[in-house]
Amino acid sequence: MPILSLQEVSKDYLTDGQPVHALSSISLNVERGEFVAMVGRSGCGKSTLLNLAGAMDFPTSGNVLLDGVATSSLKDSGLTRLHREKIGFIFQSFQLLHTLTVFENVELPLLLAGKSNPREAARERLAWVELDGLGDRYPHQLSGGQMQRVAIARALIHSPSILLADEPTGNLDTTTGGLILELLRRLTREQNTATIMATHSPEAASLANTLVRLRDGRIQEITRR
Amino acid sequence: MTLLVPFYRLMVRPLFREPVRTSLTILAIALGVSVVLAIDLAGGAAAGSFRSSMETLAGDNDLEVVTSGGVPENVVGTLATLPYPIRVSPRIEDYAVIADTKKSLPLIGLDLVAEGSAFAQSESQKPVASQTQDVSEHAFEYLGDADSIWVGSSLGYRAGDRVELLINDQVHSYTVRGVYPDSNGNESAIVMDLAAAQHALARYGRVDRILLKVPETPSPEEWQQRLQAALPAGVEVRPQGTGTNENRRMLAAFRWNLRLLSYISLVVGAFLIYNTISVSVVRRRPEIGIVRALGASKRVILSAFVGEAACFGIAGALVGLPLGRFMATGAVRLMSATVESLYVSSRPGIIELNAGSVFLAFAIGVGVAVASAYSPADEASQVSPVEAMARGRREYDVHVQKARDLWIALALGLAAGAASRAPAIAGKPLLGYLAAILLVVASALAIPAFVEALTSVSSKLLGKLLGIEALLASRSLAASLRRTSVLVGALSTAIAMMTAVGIMVGSFRQTVVVWMEDQLPADLYLRPAGSAAADRHPTLSSGLEEEIAKLPGVAAVDRLRAYEINFENMPATLASADLNVPRVYHNSDFFSGRPKEQVLAELRDSNAVIVSEPFTYKHHLKAGDSLTLSLGETRATFRIADVYYDYSSERGGIFMDRNTMLRYLPDRAPSNLAIYVSPGAQLDVVRTEIEKATTGHRVLMFSNRDLRAEAIRIFDRTFAITYALEAVAVIVAVMGIAGALLALVIDRRRELGLLQFLGAATRQVRKLILVEAGLLGLLANLAGLALGFALSLILIYVINKQSFGWTIRFHWPIEILLGALTVVYAATVFAGLYPAQVAVRLSPVEVVHEE
Ligand SMILES: Nc1ncnc2c1ncn2[C@@H]1O[C@H](COP(=O)(O)OP(=O)(O)O)[C@@H](O)[C@H]1O
């Protein structure tokens, strides 16, 4: 069974009374260990798809199944549990909290989930992203690439089965971006997560197992390697 | 002019997008404005009115003749026989109660027979007769009748009506002979013939005041001297209405203090405007950069933010005006009750919302807003275009110079200490107020350091205790240090004022309670049912005390007599009592610390007096000094044997032996009786006996306990308005907290949305905001309590002492303080509820992706 399954998913937004079709009948299955790159012009619906996949938003029609459970059927507490156990998010602008240290940022999801003694897990995740020893720094003391690594470590802290990355290299130079992509691909394999990444970079597309091309909210083509 | 369009688009329009926060800010200013306005209006109405009470029908005279205990009637004759063309109008001035309605009214006795003929000749401008609606020749028949009265038209009586009046301890029946219009400045009063009034009051051979109309040349001062020379030494000639001015002067401190208290809400409001504009500046940094790059000068930016504040000020004043007018109604009631029971007979005047008050409202509304917005606006104008745009939307950390500010705070604190030791200036505790202000500023400056120290502790401690939400809350408060400090500053100032006034009033109350233990040694107290007030002393029929003294079970009766007098241009109460009644005293009531027996022995049959503490303070006297009093026709000098503590009235008190008083003022009628019940006799039985013996007299009898309860009731009523002012200040602060938390939520929406991406439940987001509110409340409570304690010392030992002249003993009113602080704390957390709800309703997807 695929860990993530989108079945005939559509998403409409109402803007000034006019419906905007952000996504139209999207069907897509993603397995654990699969690294999916999603490309397409700005506004084609990549972020919308990631939000649906991460159960932060819900389809207007169709179903999003996570581990076989439709996200629309879950109540607040079920959704919170889902976020805490199964999903990790990575953002273009890193979204670190500036008032927290690197350790504290990484630990945050575990603390929110009420877990005690998260420091060991945080130390381990920082080692995965090669940031050993920087745990006590504050975000503003880090470079962009380092910040994104912290964000990745944070996204992995609770060993999610799905990792959702929205243009993770968008704010980085090409070299740094390349290193981040390499890191994501390695972690997808090692941690056996299903990783879906929205991106503009052709390099990213070439690294992925699966390439999804979106256009105006529709899947134009899916290429598997 | 062309700048108005961008000003509207960039500054005003955004305000409408956050209606709740904008309204909260406006309302905070409006409350501040309205309180100041209410106290100003009410002060005028409550204190301005006593002027009319006794000046009713006083006409256009130049001088008045007065003396303690009443002017002997022969002085009228002396004046009339002087070879000068002066008009002489003797008056009796007292109070009567209409038996049906219990309404207390001025009772004025005029020489109607003498003046009536004068009225008949010239019709205009003359009191009573000419203004009487049914003036007719035969009306004069009644002029001298002992049961004829004339009344103000607003009372609703008509000629021929019978009215029962309670005067002193007797009820008499009168016939209304005429009605005079009392709308144009004349208060409604009861007018009767001089002789009839003297008879009703059992005050023969004396009048209260003689009004004099003198020719235009020479000057009134010259006339004053001439006439004074012709009269006995004790009788004083002075400009008409001097008493009114004296009363007004006595009320000045009371009004002045209330007015200052009313400014507290405004100070709290100032903090909040400062915060609102700071938030506005921080949020718009990139915008400021763009506008600057497009060619706006620093001055334009500065005016834009000052203009924004002015908009708040104008809107606040507009809302504050009607609100203040409304609050004034309540304030007048409270204030006039206080004026009446502590100072002088008064009836509240009308509240006038005139151009002056409108100007005041706008001046303070806009003034406070602009003044407090100036510093953040100036900061905005310093933003360089390049830097602001380069930083983009990144959070901008305000640089707070904690260490420097802490040193300044320390210096100001020391200055406050020095100022608090200085004496009063022109009778006003100006330096005391300065000390209080310095302390408030010092605490505002010390708060950033305090907040940082405490939040760093709390983030560790609370993180463990209350979980991750508390850690995040502490961190975020510490991160926006300036914003947090301003909020804590605002709330803690309000709390400090509340605490300080709470401690002061609580200490005062306790002091009074302890003091009363000694003041009311007798078992029962008796006074006439007639109209009484701080400056009215109705008397009992003579002979009554002897009857009571003869009753079985009565051990002794102490006769007390009080007069309203004037000592060196200030009103004072002169009282006497029998000093031969043996009593048991608990502890000393005197400055010297000597036992009471010893002090009273000095007074016995000698020209020695004891005076109250406020009296010595007002007149700069001390034990051993002597003072000269005008009593009847004579002036006599008395030695001050000692000074007694007195908290019953701010007006000064002079106390002497009854025999001494009778030598100068032979009226034997007592104003009060203190009755001692024999040991073994039953209080209730004796009380019933006394009630039987006093049938036919309208008297009121109180037990020791009744009087104490009554005194405390008056005390509490006096301070009710103080509490109301405190409450408004706290409400303003709490509203400010709500508004500021709302701003905080909106500015941190990205972070709040992110937390939900990272697995936070909505419950946790709500808790985060509530913990922040709770932390703000806690910090403010701690800082406020510390500042409040310091302020209370200034209030008790400097401001109160210098304004009113009494010594209050410090006392912690623990329960009241604890209760009030709990309420404030709960209110702060409550203020977080709406912002928390807003935080929960944010859509994480939208707020995280908006870049
Ligand atoms: N909250 C929203 N309200 C209205 N329209 C939206 C909203 N979010 C996205 N859209 C619209 O949906 C479409 C897809 O947007 P998005 O998924 O953000 O595209 P991408 O991430 O590929 O650039 C766009 O046309 C966008 O304007």
Ligand SMILES: [Mg+2]
């Ligand atoms: Mg996008």
